Amino acid sequence: MKPTPRTSPGEHVSRRFPSTDYAYQATTEARTAGLLKSTKRPAFHELSSQFLAAEANRHFVVELLSFALIGGIAAWPVISALVAMVRLARNY
DSSP states (O other), X not given: OOOOOOXXXXXXXXXXXXXXXXXXXXXXXXXXXXXXXXXXXXXXXXXXXXXXXXXHHHHHHHHHHHHHHHHHHHHHHHHHHHHHHHHHHHHO
């Protein structure tokens, strides 16, 4: 069910905000959240490094080879263009 607004039709002309419900009461969970006993949890990077320690070396090698392949493919036309410019300069 769609809620009905508590504004009058002429209220938008005066650019006022709609009335607010001031009867809000916080739940008991919100009040006791600060009173919970805090336990030291490991930082996220420590948790992830422990979890991924076994796979890190294999992924590093795969990423290194992928980067080398993409870098070689990207550098090939540049090197070819440089060789062509050197040949053009020698024959000119």
